[in-house]
Amino acid sequence: MDPNFWHQRWQDNKIAFHEAEGNALLSSHFHLLSLQKGDRVFIPLCGKSNDIGWLAGQGCRVVGIELSQAAVEAFFAENGLEAEVSRVGGLRRYRSGPIELFAGDFFKLSKELLGPVDAIYDRAALVAMPERMRTSYAHHLAKLSGNAPQFLITFDYDQSQTEGPPFSVPAETIDRLYEGIYRREPVASVEIAGPLAERCSGTENAWLLRP
Ligand SMILES: C[S@@+](CC[C@H](N)C(=O)[O-])C[C@H]1O[C@@H](n2cnc3c(N)ncnc32)[C@H](O)[C@@H]1O
Numbered sequence: 001m002d003p004n005f006w007h008q009r010w011q012d013n014k015i016a017f018h019e020a021e022g023n024a025l026l027s028s029h030f031h032l033l034s035l036q037k038g039d040r041v042f043i044p045l046c047g048k049s050n051d052i053g054w055l056a057g058q059g060c061r062v063v064g065i066e067l068s069q070a071a072v073e074a075f076f077a078e079n080g081l082e083a084e085v086s087r088v089g090g091l092r093r094y095r096s097g098p099i100e101l102f103a104g105d106f107f108k109l110s111k112e113l114l115g116p117v118d119a120i121y122d123r124a125a126l127v128a129m130p131e132r133m134r135t136s137y138a139h140h141l142a143k144l145s146g147n148a149p150q151f152l153i154t155f156d157y158d159q160s161q162t163e164g165p166p167f168s169v170p171a172e173t174i175d176r177l178y179e180g181i182y183r184r185e186p187v188a189s190v191e192i193a194g195p196l197a198e199r200c201s202g203t204e205n206a207w208l209l210r211p
Contacts, residue, residue, distance in 0.1 A: 001128070001129075001130060001165065003067055003105070006067050006068060007067070007068060010068040010070050010071050011070070015047070016194075016195035016196070017047070017124050017128075017165075017166065018047060018048065018049070019049070019050065019051075019194070020050070021050065022049070022050040022051050022053075022054045023049075023051055023123055023153065025153055025187070025188055025190070025204065025206040026051055026054070026055075026121065026123065026151065026153070026206075027054060028188070029151070029187050029188055029206055030055075030058070030121075030151055032151075032187060032208055033119050033149060033151055033208070035058075035060060035118060035119055037059035037060075038059065038060075038061060039060055039061070039118035039119065040060070040061045040062075040063060040115070040116055040117055040118050040119075041055050041060045041061070041062050041063070041117075041118065041119050041120070041121055042063050042064070042114065042117040042119070042120050042121070042144075042145055042148065043055075043062065043063070043064035043065075043120075043121050043122075043123075043125075044064070044065060044106055044120070044122060044125045044137075044141055045065065045066060045067070045106060045124070045125035045128055046064030046065065046066045046075075046101065046125075047066055047068075047071050047075075047124070048066075048071045048072070048074045048075035048078065049064075049075075049123070051121065051123065052064060052075060052099060052101070053079055053099075055121065056097070056098045056099050060098070061098045061099075061100075062098060062099050062100070063100045063101070063102075063114065063115070063117070064099075064100075064101045064102070065091075065101070065102040065103075065104065065106050065109050066101060066102070066103060067103075067104065067105060067106070068103070069092060069103040069104075071103075072092075072094055072101045072102075072103040073094075073103075075101065076094060076096060076101075081096040081097070081099070082096060083095055083096040083101075084096070088102075088113055089108070089110065089113050090104065090108055091103060091104035091105075091108060091109065091113070092104060106137070106140070107136070107140060109144060110144070111143065111144050111146070114144050114145070116146075117144070117145040117146065117148040118148060119148050119149050119150070119151065120141065120145055120148050120149070120150040120151070120152075121150075121151050122141070122150055122151070122152045122153065123152075123153040124153070124166060125137075126138065126152065126154060126169055126174075126177075127153075127154055127155055127164070127165065127166040127167050127168075127169050128164075128165045128166060128167075129165075129167070130164065130165075130167065131167070134169075134173075134177055135177060138177040138178055138181075142178065142181045142182070147181055147182070147211040148211075149182075149208065149209060149210050149211065150182065150207075150208070150209040151187075151206065151207075151208060152174070152206070152207045152208075152209055153204065153205065153206050153207075154169040154170075154174065154204075154205050154207070155167075155168055155169065155192060155196070155202060155203070155204055155205070156168055156169070156170045156171070156202050156203045156205055157192060157200040157201060157202025157203070158200070158202065161199065161200035161201070161202075162199040162200045166196065168202065171184065171186075171205075171207075174207065174209075178209060181211065182209035182210060182211060183209070183210050183211075184207050184208075184209055185207060185208040185209075185210065186205070186206075186207060187205075187206040187207055187208055188205070188206045189203045189204070189205045189206075190203065190204050191203060191204070192204050
């Protein structure tokens with residue numbers, strides 16, 4: 001989407017995608033990645049997600065990137081955290097304990113700036129990308145992380161029911177995007193709930209992508 005679309009969403013507080021309780025598929029199944037304490041989890045397009053704090057609470061180091069500086073600042077403020085802020089490679093980096101969030105464009109993030117990644121958590125990120133940007137997104141993500149394993153959450157619904165985002169990204173699309181990079185394993189599938197259920201019916205699906 002056009003960056004202005006997202007900046008406007010944050011400005012108008014139209015953030016129905018934000019889950020007050022964090023994501024239930026993540027908390028129920030993330031152990032399948034078998035991470036160790038101190039492992040580094042990358043969250044692309046992280047918003048001000050409560051999953052950031054949840055992952056840090058599990059002993060992970062968390063690194064995210066989010067286009068909206070307002071969202072990044074809201075994350076730290078709402079969690080009562082003071083962040084150290086610096087400018088790096090055209091992005092702003094906010095750090096507090098095990099949490100490091102970049103404010104800026106995902107496509108401007110380099111492997112060097114990101115640093116080592118043990119796993120990726122993609123929720124409402126791939127599905128936020130319109131079709132024309134999905135291949136670039138997927139390839140940049142794999143390259144940035146050195147093909148780190150992913151815990152991926154997608155939606156599958158009939159796209160004629162509503163316009164994205166979030167877009168419907170069925171299993172075949174995931175396979176095509178990550179062909180030769182990841183093997184897809186199903187983890188769980190539940191009925192779409194929450195505000196999106198007012199627009200369409202379908203499933204919310206969790207996958208493990210292993211290199
Ligand atoms: C649907 S929201 C999901 C946020 C978060 N993952 C969550 O679960 O709450 C998508 C987010 O991606 C951000 N975004 C969109 N394009 C981006 C880009 N090119 N670089 C970084 N963030 C981007 C938007 O500002 C928005 O906060």
